[in-house]
Amino acid sequence: MKIVIGEYYRHHATPKYGWAKALEKIKPKTGVNTHTYTIVKCEWTVGKGGTFGLIKYFRLCDLIRPSSN
Helix, strand or coil: CCCCCCCEEEECCECCCCEEEEEEEECCCCCCCCCCCCEEEEEEECCCCCCCCEEEEEEHHHEECCCCC
16 A cells, blocks of 8 residues: 555554554664564554644554545
8 A cells, every 4th residue: 555644544453543644654674664664654643633642653554544434
């Protein structure tokens, strides 16, 4: 899946809870990414337009597009 910076996604394990706003894609073995796969730096919030969120890192395959329901 192609990740667009600034878009909101859901985590595949919790598709009805929490929003991940993509902030940056980090290539393997660069910067804070010590893994062999690309990760996405996200702001994790409960509400889609939240003003406060945690910074979390996810694999590309962990993020899904939200359903339109």
